[in-house]
Amino acid sequence: MKLLVYSKDINLIDRYNSLFLDYKYKSVSEYSDLCYEAKKESIVVLMSITDCTDDIETFLNPLVELHTYIIILDEVPKYEICKKLITLGVRAYGNIMMDDIHLKEAINNVMDGNIWLYPEFINETVTKMRFESNPNLIHEQFKILTLREKEVANLVLEKMSYTEISEKLNITLRTVKAHTKNIYDKFHVQNRLSFILLFNK
Structure with missing residues (x-):
């Protein structure tokens, strides 16, 4: 499965470039290119939440329908956003400044078909979801x-x-x-x- 980095910000690619080189990866900055790549083959898409449009559901649905595995990074991960993203079909959600080892774990887990959350975020998310339900x-x-x-x-x-x-x-x-x-x-x-x-x- 190929890794596709979708970003309008070159800093994301620069930040993790050495990690991305471990994967067969490609980067795109236009949504139309992202959808085109998703139609060609099964891919894992890594992106910053700031690169998603205002209506995140409209942005993500075409990708999820194409069975694209999505990893979203955020400056300050929040429970409510996590809950919405997971509900929409996102496979991983974490801090944009996480260590390479955690991002590599996220990518590998998602490539294996699993869902991944930053370890400290799991307890908070599960607890809140449990008591909400x-x-x-x-x-x-x-x-x-x-x-x-x-x-x-x-x-x-x-x-x-x-x-x-x-x-x-x-x-x-x-x-x-x-x-x-x-x-x-x-x-x-x-x-x-x-x-x-x-x-x-």
Whole structure:
């Protein structure tokens, strides 16, 4: 499968040129050329989100219909954009400044027919999607907690530090630690990380 780099910005090609040389790659800067290449053969297209038109769905649909595997890079990847892109058929989404090793992993995974997301972004995306698909999930599991414990638990799941929780709820750090100990005991976990992972499954 061939790699096609679609970019109006030469910096993207310059940034990863040594990596791209590992692949049989070609670069194009016009959408018509991109569609032409996609019609000729199965390709993986790598592009910056800034090179997509305002209506990203209209831009991507012809490519997805041609069974083109798409990798989109963004300066600051965002969950909402990720969700939309994956729904539209994009195979990978990550930071435009990621290390070569991660981009190579993304390209290889997509060439193998898989979906790839930047590792740190996976947990956030899966967690948000999980709770969006079942908004009552936390509410149901948190029934065993007191009102204040629920507040603290939600902030722990938002990955706030104990100090930040203390300041937000206007309670002492000692009180936050007491609440979290009770929360962890009720959910039979040892620590903060185990609690967060419990809700990231």
